[in-house]
Amino acid sequence: xxxxxxxxxxxxxxxxxxxxxxxxxxxxxxxxxxxxxxxxxxxxxxxxxxxxxxxxxxxxxxxxxxxxxxxxxxxxxxxxxxxxxxxxxxxxxxxxxxxxxxxxxxxxxxxxxxxxxxxxxxxxxxxxxxxxxxxxxxxxxxxxxxxxxxxxxxxxxxxxxxxxxxxxxxxxxxxxxxxxxxxxxxxxxxxxxxxxxxxxxxxxxxxxxxxxxxxxxxxxxxxxxxxxxxxxxxxxx
Numbered sequence: 001x002x003x004x005x006x007x008x009x010x011x012x013x014x015x016x017x018x019x020x021x022x023x024x025x026x027x028x029x030x031x032x033x034x035x036x037x038x039x040x041x042x043x044x045x046x047x048x049x050x051x052x053x054x055x056x057x058x059x060x061x062x063x064x065x066x067x068x069x070x071x072x073x074x075x076x077x078x079x080x081x082x083x084x085x086x087x088x089x090x091x092x093x094x095x096x097x098x099x100x101x102x103x104x105x106x107x108x109x110x111x112x113x114x115x116x117x118x119x120x121x122x123x124x125x126x127x128x129x130x131x132x133x134x135x136x137x138x139x140x141x142x143x144x145x146x147x148x149x150x151x152x153x154x155x156x157x158x159x160x161x162x163x164x165x166x167x168x169x170x171x172x173x174x175x176x177x178x179x180x181x182x183x184x185x186x187x188x189x190x191x192x193x194x195x196x197x198x199x200x201x202x203x204x205x206x207x208x209x210x211x212x213x214x215x216x217x218x219x220x221x222x223x224x225x226x227x228x229x230x231x232x233x234x235x236x237x
Contacts, residue, residue: 013060020057024155025171027211030178030204033149034062039110041144042066042178043137043197044151045205046119047128049160051153055117058151058176064115069102069136090116092136103140110144120197124162128225130202138184138193147181148197152204154212158223175208 034040044055056066068089075091090109092102106116118140120133141148155174160166179200184193210227 016053017057017060020053023170023172024054024174027173027175028058028061028178029176029207029211030180031058031061033178033180034059034064034115036063038113039144039146040064040115041110041137041141041146041148042115042117042151043120043148043201044117044153045130045201046121046124047153047161048124048156049162050156051119051124052117054153054156054174054176055151058178059115059117066115066117067106067109068117069106103136103143106140107144110140110146116140120194120201126161126163128157128161128223129229130198130205133194133198133201135190135194137197138190142184142188142190142193147183148193148200149181150179150197150200150204152177152179152201152206152208154205154208164222173213175211177204177207177211179204 034042042055042059044051048054052066052068052070059066069092070089075089090102090105109116118137120137121131122134125131137148153174153176155172158172159168182193182196182200184196206227206229209225209229212227215221215224
């Protein structure tokens, strides 16, 4: 369980929430699908280094404090690692035997009624299209006996994403679509759960793109994707 008063999280809110509130222009759909209490796993696509902040902002509107499963390499960075540990995030050492320890910590958190955030693709998609998901999320919810709530995020890739120079701007549109929870069947294989989860995330991404304002420029900007692209990607994957 998280402490009732988390000073690092409180400071982070004081620093980032004003920018998230007024620096982005929000459209949120399906917010009611995030329960205000009890265990929940939020599984989102990943297009920006800012995704953990935007997902946390959406969850906070429902009174939820998100704990993330994050790459252990991030905890090795002096300043960032201190912040992540102070905010009680969960390190995952991928490809190692002790990766199971992260799953144990996440299961314990869920059994304590917490909110866990995951990016099942494991990294930022450089072409912005949803990628094949890893099985860790399905294994987590199967062990914890909870549902997966799919999320589609779209917008902050225009500011900070992988492989491009940052373009800090004010007033960038951001859409978030939260889908209906996915309840794994008692005998459902983790691959089937993973496929169902990713299909739901892709649909949320397609809807987020549909809600996103089209660019007014004559020349199509690099970040624009047709609203139907994500659905087509799912059909051909």
